[in-house]
Amino acid sequence: MNLQQIAAFRAVMMTGTVSGAAEILGRSQPAVSRMIDRLEAQMGLALFERRKGRVTPTPQAHQLLDEVERAYVSLDSLQSFASRLAKGQGDQVSLASMPALGLSFMPRVIASFREAWPETRVILNIRMSPTVEEWAAGQQVDFGLAEMPVRRSGFETEIFSDFPYIAAVPEGHELADRSCLGPKDLRKAPLIYWTSFVSARHLIDQALVTSGVRVDAICETSLSAAAYEMVKQGLGIGIIDPYTAVLQRDERIRLIPFRPAIPFSVALLRPEFRGATPAVEQMLDVARSVRDGIRAQLAD
Numbered sequence: 001m002n003l004q005q006i007a008a009f010r011a012v013m014m015t016g017t018v019s020g021a022a023e024i025l026g027r028s029q030p031a032v033s034r035m036i037d038r039l040e041a042q043m044g045l046a047l048f049e050r051r052k053g054r055v056t057p058t059p060q061a062h063q064l065l066d067e068v069e070r071a072y073v074s075l076d077s078l079q080s081f082a083s084r085l086a087k088g089q090g091d092q093v094s095l096a097s098m099p100a101l102g103l104s105f106m107p108r109v110i111a112s113f114r115e116a117w118p119e120t121r122v123i124l125n126i127r128m129s130p131t132v133e134e135w136a137a138g139q140q141v142d143f144g145l146a147e148m149p150v151r152r153s154g155f156e157t158e159i160f161s162d163f164p165y166i167a168a169v170p171e172g173h174e175l176a177d178r179s180c181l182g183p184k185d186l187r188k189a190p191l192i193y194w195t196s197f198v199s200a201r202h203l204i205d206q207a208l209v210t211s212g213v214r215v216d217a218i219c220e221t222s223l224s225a226a227a228y229e230m231v232k233q234g235l236g237i238g239i240i241d242p243y244t245a246v247l248q249r250d251e252r253i254r255l256i257p258f259r260p261a262i263p264f265s266v267a268l269l270r271p272e273f274r275g276a277t278p279a280v281e282q283m284l285d286v287a288r289s290v291r292d293g294i295r296a297q298l299a300d
Contacts, residue, residue, distance in 0.1 A: 001039060001042050001043070005035045005036070005038060005042075006071075008021060008025065008027075008032050008035040008036055009047065009061075009065075009068065010065070010068050010069075010072070011032070012032070012036060012048070013057060013061065013065050016055075017054075017055065018033055018036070036048065046058055046060070047061040047064065048061060070134075070135075070138070070140075073125070073135070073140060077094060077123070077140070091117070091120040091121070091279045092120060092122070092279070093120060093121075093142055093277075093279050093280050093283050094122075094123040094141045094142050095123070095124060095125065095141050095143050095144060095145070095283075096125040096126075096127050096131070096132040096136065096141045096144040096146075097124065097125070097126055097127075097132065097145040097146075098127070098128065098132055098145055098146050098147055098266075099126055099223050100147075100223075100224045100241045100264075101266065102124060102126035103126065104225075104243065104244060105243045105247060105287075105290065105291075105294075106287075108247070108290055109286050109287045109290050110122050110283075112286050112289075112290065113282065113283045116282065117279055117282060120279045125141065128222070129146035129150075130146075130151075132145065133146050133150055133151065133152045133155075133269065134152065136155040136269035136270070137153065137154030137155055137271070138154070139154070139271040139272075139273050140271075141274075142270075142271070142274060142276065142277075143269060143270050143271075143276075143284065144268075144269035145266055145267070145268060146266070146267050147198075147199050147264070147265065147267070148199070148265040148266065149199075150267050150269065154271065154272055155269040155270055155271045155272055156269070156271075156272060157268070157269055158267065158268050158270075159265065160266045160291070161264070161266045161295075162265045162266070163242040163243075163263070163264055163294070163298055164257070164258065164261040164262055164263055164264065165200060165204075165240065165242065165258055165262045165264050166239070166240055166241075166242055166256065166257065166258060166298075167181040167237060167238075167239055167240075167256045167257070167258040168228060168237065168239075168240045168245060168253050168256075169189075169231070169254045169255075169256055170231055170232075170236075170237075170252065170253065171251070171253065173189060173237070173254075174188065174189075176254040177254075179256070179257075180259050181256050181257070181258050181259070182211070182258070182259050183207050183208045183211035184211055184213055186213065186215045187214075187215060189236055189237045190235060190236030191215050191217045191218065191238075192218065192227045192231060192237065193215075193217035193219070193220045193221075193238075194220065194222065194227075194239075195220045195221065195222045198222055200239065200241070200262065207260055207262065218235065218236055219235065219236075224240050224241045224243075224244035225244055225248070227240060228240050228244050228245070228248055228250075228253070231253055232252050232253060234252075239258060239262070240255075241264045242264055242294065243294060246294050246297050246298065268284070
């Protein structure tokens with residue numbers, strides 16, 4: 001197994017065809033086919049089913065691709081860092097963040113950070129929490145932000161924030177003037193809900209069961225940003241994480257406390273064997289400052 005074979009496999013998976021992979025790699029189609037054949041022979045398994053000139057990935061190919069992508073993240077980081085060292089610009093901060101903080105919160109943090117550190121390169125990887133944990137455990141990033149509870153080891157964990165989820169209600173809705181909302185209020189409007197993969201779903205389910213409430217969701221999503229946008233469109237009520245609610249505040253939405261309070265618990269993950277540079281520490285200080293500003297807005 002060598003890098004050329006791995007590159008050929010990845011290109012076929014990305015394009016869906018051997019000819020498309022050959023075009024990306026600048027190689028002939030037969031050459032790419034031979035590299036795939038050798039990779040399969042060396043691994044002792046079939047990565048593609050071949051029928052009438054078409055290739056279809058096997059389940060094992062999709063599993064292998066996950067590992068290959070992780071390797072490419074590390075390789076890209078290594079190549080980028082080597083290039084910066086050659087230019088005398090060794091400082092960089094690499095992080096992974098769950099979408100709720102990666103889409104709005106971290107861009108604000110980075111903007112403020114670069115005012116004081118304009119020469120430092122920042123790599124922001126936005127991934128779901130299990131992947132953030134995986135990358136932190138693999139020492140692939142300087143720090144990660146993931147929803148609790150965390151299930152891996154290999155990093156130090158501290159609670160970054162535990163602000164409560166907020167009810168987002170369309171302006172003009174019959175519940176829009178309420179001072180707070182509870183589980184029973186969710187029966188009065190279409191609900192935009194979390195998928196079962198999101199920790200908040202199970203916490204809200206518990207609150208509903210305790211209150212004897214049964215609701216039917218018109219839509220389920222794994223991203224706060226998507227749920228919030230659906231509330232903006234007047235589709236229904238959503239229980240939104242506080243970062244998305246505050247940083248993407250919109251005049252079409254009323255933000256109302258939800259009781260009982262359901263914490264949106266975010267963990268800061270710091271790899272055990274990857275020493276923090278001054279730039280990393282500075283970015284974390286900025287992140288805490290921006291976080292505290294959001295806490296103040298939630299208290300108003």
